[in-house]
Structure formats: C-alpha cells, structure tokens
Amino acid sequence: MKNKYKNLISILFLLLFCNCNEDVAIPKLECTQPDLKVNRTVEDVLKTATITATKYVYDDVIEAYVVSSDESGNFFKTLYLQTLATENKPAIGFSISVDATNTYIDYRIGNKVYIKLKDQFTDLFYGGMRIGSLYEGNSGAASVGRISQNDYKSVLNASCTLLDEDKLVNSISIEESLDDNKLNTLIELSNVQFTEATNGRHYFEEANNVGGSTNWHLRDKSGNQIIFRTSSFADFSTHLVPEGSGKVRGILTKYGSDYQLMVRSEKDVVMDGKSSVPFFTEDFQTVSNNVNFALPGWSNIVEKASKLWRTMVSAGNGYAEFNTTSTTAAENIAWLISPKINLTGYKNTVFSFRSAQHDLKVDSPLNKLEVYISTNFDGSNVTKATWIKLDAKVPSLSTPTREFISSGGIDLSAYSGNINIAFKYIGSGKDKTLNGAFMVDDVKMFGEK
Known part of the structure; x- marks a missing residue:
C-alpha cells in the first residue's frame, strides 16, 4: 500500500514540475482575412x-x-x-x-x-x-x-x-481643429489645459449634464477653446479632471455649431506640464456702439490726421475698430494702447488677440494693422516710446469679411516688469484703394505662476 502511495505522489510531482523550466505557449488569436476587393474610396x-x-x-x-x-x-x-x-x-x-x-x-x-x-x-x-x-x-x-x-x-x-494609431493621429492646434474637414478623425492637441471651471470637478457631473454627458473646455495658450465631452457611462467619469497642461488625443465630433473632442479612455489625457493662467483679459463687452474708444487705462492716440479708434457692438459682441472709409485724409495713423500690464511673477507669458477686417480693397503696407510692445511708454507720448513690432497673424484681403481670426500665441517670455501692447493702424481715406477697417477683440495674456 505504501508503494502505491509513493508511486502516486511521484506521478503527481512529475506532472506538476516536469515542465517548470519550459515556456508555456500563449494561444494566438486566429484571423481570417476577408476576401473583398476595394473598388471605391x-x-x-x-x-x-x-x-x-x-x-x-x-x-x-x-x-x-x-x-x-x-x-x-x-x-x-x-x-x-x-x-x-x-x-x-x-x-x-x-x-x-x-x-x-x-x-x-x-x-x-x-x-x-x-x-x-x-x-x-x-x-x-x-x-x-x-x-x-x-x-x-x-x-x-x-x-x-x-x-x-x-x-x-x-x-x-x-x-x-x-x-x-500614431500613424493615424493628426497633431494640430485647437484653432486648426475647428474645421469640418477634420470631423470624425483622430486628432491630438498639444500645449492645452482644462479651463479654470474644472478645478476640483469630475469628468462627469450631474449638475452639468448635457444629454447624458458633461461638457468642459480645453484651452490653449492663445485662448482658443474646444469642448471636451465625457459620457456618464465612461469608466473614468467619476475621476477628477486633471490640472496642468499637456496633450489630449481623441475623436473630433460636432453637434450643431459646437466642435467637441471625445477621448477613447483616460489614457488619452496626459497633463505633465504646468498650467498657465489668464492674468489680463479685455473682451470689450462693456463698450458702447459707434463712439470714440474710451476704456479706463487704455490710450487712444492719433499720430496723423484726426480719426480715432472707436468701439462697436454687433450682434451683442463688442470690439474696437478703426475705419478709414469715412475719412478724406491722405494718411491716417492711430494707436490703441493697452493699460500697463505687469508681467512680474509670471513665466512663459503668451499674448493673443483676435482681429477681423471689412471693406479692404488691397493688401498694402499703406493700409495695415500692426502690433507692438513697449517697456517705456509714458501713457501719452507715443513717439518717444520704444516700440518693438510683434509677429502676429492679422487679417488680409483674403480673410472673409468680419470673420475674426486668432493672432496665434505670441511669446513674451523675454519680457518682464511693466509692458504696454499697441495696435497701430495705417490707412488712407483720400485714396479709396487704401481704406477699409480693422477690428480687434479678446486681448489676453497668459502665464505660468
């Protein structure tokens, strides 16, 4: 009887341990290639x-x-x-x-x-x-x-x-993503962050339930935004929205006129950088329609002729405008200058604005909008200050009339202390080919604290 037990134990030992040093094969998933021929794109x-x-x-x-x-x-x-x-x-x-x-x-x-x-x-x-x-x-x-x-x-x-999927993803900016031609494709947005409204909030919240999902917003350093949409059924819906800045990958969708980004999983959100905060904004929503520009701290200065910048309101949106179509001066030069903006305590500062045009006849250096920065403007004497021209995207004749475009993020990290931003218009009223109007809106400064 003892020998029988010994033999049984020996057999069990061999079965359990005889293959301990050999690799165990992992079954492979079978795949059958469809017998189909593509004949359309x-x-x-x-x-x-x-x-x-x-x-x-x-x-x-x-x-x-x-x-x-x-x-x-x-x-x-x-x-x-x-x-x-x-x-x-x-x-x-x-x-x-x-x-x-x-x-x-x-x-x-x-x-x-x-x-x-x-x-x-x-x-x-x-x-x-x-x-x-x-x-x-x-x-x-x-x-x-x-x-x-x-x-x-x-x-x-x-x-x-x-x-x-890295061969399929399209790395673009928020501004570039707002395009029907990119709908339903995989995109990745870099240098973006969730807006301040998400601080301490969850991806999905019942108080912000829009059709079974919650809409938050992603923002880039130029202030451009896009909706970030999370379903209540997402397995990360109860997680806190992350702080910081980084990359977000997802599918670009659209409902009505709203472009929306939908991630496949929480892994599509990678926030490994510092957040930037808006520390100066002017959206001109308090202005009156068709009057000379007069906001506290701002300077509205004529260098040539007599035409001043004006404030306008259209469809509830306020903005600044310089329009030479009603003037007869051979040359108009006018400056719209921001209040002093203190950059102290902020790193990697980025400046942005939106602008539009209407009634332009030609693209000419004699009829243009330029943007400058100064560290020594005294608040009144524009010609005595030192002005450095900034590389900003502004409208041209090919820009659809009255359609605001982003300036892009303008890097001001080389500056510190107090600065002023100026919008300078040059145009003619006498030469009707050199007149028209430029509009400015949503002036913003972002920086890392």
Missing part, C-alpha cells in the same frame, strides 16, 4: 453624400481604419473610422452606428476594415459623414441610424491589418 462616397439620407445602390467596397473604442464607455454603439493620410491628402473620417456594444473586441483601434456599401445609407450630420441603416423617427423624417445586430458584421469586415 471614402473620398468618392463623401462627394455624393448630402444632408438627406440616400441609399447606396452599388456593390462597392471601401476601406478605412478604426480610431474609436467603446472599451472605456465614452463611446456607445458608434464606431469612428478614417482613411490613412498621405502627403497630398488629409485623412477623411466618418461614423457608423451599430446596434451592438463591446465592439472594441472585433474592431480594435488601428484595425483596417472593409465596408460593403450596397443597400446602406449615407448622409451628412453637421458636416460629418455617416454610413448605416435607414432610421425613421416619429416625425417621419429619415436619417442614417444603426445597423442591426444581425447585419453589422456583414457590412463591417475587419481585416488582419492592424496599424499603429
């Missing part, structure tokens, strides 16, 4: 899409790469796919809604997917293309909706090709 399909849901009747196949994921719960029953950008063609994105969850298992980020278009519908939703089944609401209006649970895998055919 996403660009071709986009050209035919309209705001009306339209049935696709041809037996065509397109290919695109998955850039979204519902694994963390911030996306629900919608996949976002895009083409691979080339040197000559930017990526084109679109969305496909399916009546299924956990789609990240079959459609991983970077996965090339073949889409069979026959009998599907396309439309444009706030500028972005959708592909899917026909949906008719209670009102009878038709739109593109979800592909059924039974059908979506026959429409969306995942390939065995998996591309690194």
Whole structure:
C-alpha cells in the first residue's frame, strides 16, 4: 500500500514540475482575412453624400481604419473610422452606428476594415459623414441610424491589418481643429489645459449634464477653446479632471455649431506640464456702439490726421475698430494702447488677440494693422516710446469679411516688469484703394505662476 502511495505522489510531482523550466505557449488569436476587393474610396462616397439620407445602390467596397473604442464607455454603439493620410491628402473620417456594444473586441483601434456599401445609407450630420441603416423617427423624417445586430458584421469586415494609431493621429492646434474637414478623425492637441471651471470637478457631473454627458473646455495658450465631452457611462467619469497642461488625443465630433473632442479612455489625457493662467483679459463687452474708444487705462492716440479708434457692438459682441472709409485724409495713423500690464511673477507669458477686417480693397503696407510692445511708454507720448513690432497673424484681403481670426500665441517670455501692447493702424481715406477697417477683440495674456 505504501508503494502505491509513493508511486502516486511521484506521478503527481512529475506532472506538476516536469515542465517548470519550459515556456508555456500563449494561444494566438486566429484571423481570417476577408476576401473583398476595394473598388471605391471614402473620398468618392463623401462627394455624393448630402444632408438627406440616400441609399447606396452599388456593390462597392471601401476601406478605412478604426480610431474609436467603446472599451472605456465614452463611446456607445458608434464606431469612428478614417482613411490613412498621405502627403497630398488629409485623412477623411466618418461614423457608423451599430446596434451592438463591446465592439472594441472585433474592431480594435488601428484595425483596417472593409465596408460593403450596397443597400446602406449615407448622409451628412453637421458636416460629418455617416454610413448605416435607414432610421425613421416619429416625425417621419429619415436619417442614417444603426445597423442591426444581425447585419453589422456583414457590412463591417475587419481585416488582419492592424496599424499603429500614431500613424493615424493628426497633431494640430485647437484653432486648426475647428474645421469640418477634420470631423470624425483622430486628432491630438498639444500645449492645452482644462479651463479654470474644472478645478476640483469630475469628468462627469450631474449638475452639468448635457444629454447624458458633461461638457468642459480645453484651452490653449492663445485662448482658443474646444469642448471636451465625457459620457456618464465612461469608466473614468467619476475621476477628477486633471490640472496642468499637456496633450489630449481623441475623436473630433460636432453637434450643431459646437466642435467637441471625445477621448477613447483616460489614457488619452496626459497633463505633465504646468498650467498657465489668464492674468489680463479685455473682451470689450462693456463698450458702447459707434463712439470714440474710451476704456479706463487704455490710450487712444492719433499720430496723423484726426480719426480715432472707436468701439462697436454687433450682434451683442463688442470690439474696437478703426475705419478709414469715412475719412478724406491722405494718411491716417492711430494707436490703441493697452493699460500697463505687469508681467512680474509670471513665466512663459503668451499674448493673443483676435482681429477681423471689412471693406479692404488691397493688401498694402499703406493700409495695415500692426502690433507692438513697449517697456517705456509714458501713457501719452507715443513717439518717444520704444516700440518693438510683434509677429502676429492679422487679417488680409483674403480673410472673409468680419470673420475674426486668432493672432496665434505670441511669446513674451523675454519680457518682464511693466509692458504696454499697441495696435497701430495705417490707412488712407483720400485714396479709396487704401481704406477699409480693422477690428480687434479678446486681448489676453497668459502665464505660468
């Protein structure tokens, strides 16, 4: 009997430990490459899409790469796919809604997917293309909706090709992201941070519930902003919004006129830098319409002729404007100069503003808006001060009339102490080809404390 027990123990010992020094093979996921031939491009399909849901009747196949994921719960029953950008063609994105969850298992980020278009519908939703089944609401209006649970895998055919998402992401600025051509694509914003309203707040909060999600804002050092949207079902929804500045990667979407960034997971938010804070802002919302500019601390000075800067209000928005169309002087030169701004205690200071034009006839050095900085302006004598011209983006004849554009972030880290910012206009009233108007708004200074 003892020998039987000894033999049994020996067998168990061998079974447990005989392979302890050998590697255990990890089973590999099997992949079957779809036998499909691509005969159309996403660009071709986009050209035919309209705001009306339209049935696709041809037996065509397109290919695109998955850039979204519902694994963390911030996306629900919608996949976002895009083409691979080339040197000559930017990526084109679109969305496909399916009546299924956990789609990240079959459609991983970077996965090339073949889409069979026959009998599907396309439309444009706030500028972005959708592909899917026909949906008719209670009102009878038709739109593109979800592909059924039974059908979506026959429409969306995942390939065995998996591309690194770094080859798909587009690193751009907030200003560049506000563009319908980039909708439904994977973008990354650098040198951004959450606005001060998020301090001590969670990604999702019931008090800020907008359709089951919370909208916060990301801001860059030029003051440009974009909505950051988090679903109540995201697995990070109860986490605190991080402080600091850094990079945020996600899918660019749009609802109405609002551009929104949606991350796939909390890993898409990397805040490893210091926050910058606005320490000087002027949005001109307290001004009166069509009167000479007169705000406390500001200087409105004529160098040539007699025309002054004026304040204007249009559609509830106040701004400063210099307009030579009503003057007859051969040359007008006028300065709009900020109050003294103390940079002490701030690092990596960045200055920005927005500007627009109307009634320009030509782009000319005799009809232009320039921006300057001074450290010795005495508050009245503009010609005795030393002025350094700043490299700012300002409107030109090609800029759509009355459309405000950002100056871009202007680096003032080389300056300290008190400074003044000046907007200088040069133009003619007598020479009608050299007249027109420039508008200035949203003057801001940001710095790290």
